[in-house]
Amino acid sequence: MKWIGWWYFPARLAWRQLVFDRTKLIAATCGVLFACVLVFMQLGFRDSLYASAASAPVKLDGDLFLMHKQSEAMWRPVQFKRSELMRVLGNPAVAEAYPLYLGLAPFKNIQTQTKRTLMVYGFDPDSQMFNVDAVRNKHAELRLKDTVLFDEYSRPEFGPMRQLLDAGENVTEINDYKIIIVGLFQLGVSFAADGNVITSDLNFMRIFPRRNLDDIDMGVIRLNSGALVKSVQTELKSHLNEFVNVFTYEELLHYEKDYWANTAPIGFIFGFGTVMGWVVGLVIVYQILFTDIANHRNEFATLKAMGYKHGYFVRVVFASSFFLAVLGFIPGYLLSLGLYNLAESQMYMPMPMLISKIITVFMFILSMCFMAGLLAIRKLKDANPADMF
Numbered sequence: 001m002k003w004i005g006w007w008y009f010p011a012r013l014a015w016r017q018l019v020f021d022r023t024k025l026i027a028a029t030c031g032v033l034f035a036c037v038l039v040f041m042q043l044g045f046r047d048s049l050y051a052s053a054a055s056a057p058v059k060l061d062g063d064l065f066l067m068h069k070q071s072e073a074m075w076r077p078v079q080f081k082r083s084e085l086m087r088v089l090g091n092p093a094v095a096e097a098y099p100l101y102l103g104l105a106p107f108k109n110i111q112t113q114t115k116r117t118l119m120v121y122g123f124d125p126d127s128q129m130f131n132v133d134a135v136r137n138k139h140a141e142l143r144l145k146d147t148v149l150f151d152e153y154s155r156p157e158f159g160p161m162r163q164l165l166d167a168g169e170n171v172t173e174i175n176d177y178k179i180i181i182v183g184l185f186q187l188g189v190s191f192a193a194d195g196n197v198i199t200s201d202l203n204f205m206r207i208f209p210r211r212n213l214d215d216i217d218m219g220v221i222r223l224n225s226g227a228l229v230k231s232v233q234t235e236l237k238s239h240l241n242e243f244v245n246v247f248t249y250e251e252l253l254h255y256e257k258d259y260w261a262n263t264a265p266i267g268f269i270f271g272f273g274t275v276m277g278w279v280v281g282l283v284i285v286y287q288i289l290f291t292d293i294a295n296h297r298n299e300f301a302t303l304k305a306m307g308y309k310h311g312y313f314v315r316v317v318f319a320s321s322f323f324l325a326v327l328g329f330i331p332g333y334l335l336s337l338g339l340y341n342l343a344e345s346q347m348y349m350p351m352p353m354l355i356s357k358i359i360t361v362f363m364f365i366l367s368m369c370f371m372a373g374l375l376a377i378r379k380l381k382d383a384n385p386a387d388m389f
Contacts, residue, residue: 010312014319017292025327028288032328033335035281036365039274040336043361044343044351046270052190052349053256056121057249059187060100061131063229064088064236065247066219073259075119075192077102077217084244085219088236093227098127099216101204104193105175109159116157118195120148120174122204129220134185135198141182142200148174152184154195155348177207189348191266278368285324285372289317293376314377321373325366332365333358 018025056074057065066085068078088097101122106115123129125139134149141147150161162184164170170181174197187196205211223232229248236246247255261267340351 010315011319011322014316015323017316018320018323021292024288024292028285028324029327029331031284031288032281032324032365032369033332035277035284035368036329036332036361037336037339038277038280039361039364040332040357041339041343042270042273042277043357044336044340044353046267046274047354047357048343048347048349048351049191049260049266049270050257052188053192053260055188055190056119056196057252057256059130059132060220060249060252061129061222062220063223063227063249064221064233065249065252066221066240067217067245067247067252067255069243069245071217071245072263073192073256074102074218075104075190079215079217080244082214082216084241085216085221087240088219088221091232091235091239093223093232093235094221095224096127096222098124098129098220099201099213100129100218100220101201101208101211102217103204103208103211105207107158107195107197108173109157110164110169110172111159114157116155116194118151118154118158118174118197119193120204120207121196121198122201122207123198125200127220130185130198132185132187134183138183138185142198142203144182146177146179146203146206147182148179148197148199148203149183149185150181151187151189151196151198153186153188153348155189158195175207177209179203179207188350191260278364281328281365281368282372285321285369286375288324289320289373289376292320293317317373317377318370321369322366325362325369329362329365333361 018028053073066080066088067074068080070078082099085097085099088094101120103120103122104117105120107118108115121130125142128136128139130136135142138149142149150158152161154161161181165181165184172179172181179199185198189195199207201213205213223229233246233248240246245255337353340353344351
């Protein structure tokens with residue numbers, strides 16, 4: 001009971017102070033709400049960025065992956081010789097090794113004839129490299145000349161592809177080369193490309209006539225059952241040329257995310273926006289608490305004269321901070337939930353509202369309010385009973 005009273009009575013006083021001036025309470029709540037929404041959206045965009053960056057690597061069926069060390073990410077690859085990939089077959093633990101070709105090219109909308117850039121993936125259809133049923137089921141069609149599969153999760157600017165295919169309209173151009181769309185698959189857009197197309201390695205060379213089969217962008221390696229991935233990775237690193245990176249599946253995902261987080265400026269922008277949301281909310285809450293203490297300075301001085309200790313008033317301020325955090329977080333969360341759904345419908349990229357994110361943002365907002373309370377406590381020193389007489 002002693003501990004309950006230690007917190008309950010200061011909290012009751014803090015609540016009554018807040019609700020006494022409704023206008024000020026609404027202003028403080030809106031400030032916290034604004035900071036909460038800003039932090040939620042920045043984290044949502046950041047997580048969407050990372051999820052989209054890993055969408056392609058997630059669909060690759062391999063144990064180890066080769067990339068040139070100068071490749072910043074899959075969408076900005078640097079080619080290396082196919083012979084370097086073939087060297088890995090000398091390792092007894094390696095079962096298969098296949099090249100992957102990557103390139104950005106303009107795609108002509110069948111209806112409007114406008115062009116928009118998308119990512120083109122070229123591979124051997126018999127390799128079953130992509131862990132996507134729609135791609136695996138169409139491997140025979142992809143062996144035909146000038147055939148491609150289109151990602152139906154691409155942005156709508158490329159056209160209503162499913163309806164067009166149902167109507168028999170499946171001929172268009174990629175990089176000014178005529179192609180036939182023989183089916184759809186699901187991958188998803190990213191910050192690097194608004195759409196995706198998968199085709200065979202030979203068709204890829206027809207779309208990109210300046211490329212050749214000997215210069216590859218990535219190598220996908222499958223190991224024999226029971227092989228130790230880390231052990232084989234170490235062996236390959238010691239035998240391959242030093243300009244080639246050998247990634248495990250998890251390392252490839254991390255490499256793609258790390259590019260957007262630390263190399264591309266957009267990762268810094270989202271992080272900076274989160275910090276700015278915290279600062280803006282901190283200033284607003286500080287001003288509210290500071291003004292509240294200043295307006296009740298005589299009342300605090302009277303309570304001090306009655307024997308209340310300084311720690312009591314500190315708890316009052318922190319209780320006010322906690323109430324403001326909760327009052328601003330709840331509507332901020334609900335508003336952010338609606339904005340997440342709106343952003344998903346416009347960006348065509350996932351923005352999940354995970355429980356871990358909710359807890360993180362609440363602790364973020366709580367720390368913001370507590371920091372504001374900590375700064376406002378200095379004003380309590382002015383509440384001196386001697387100054388009243």
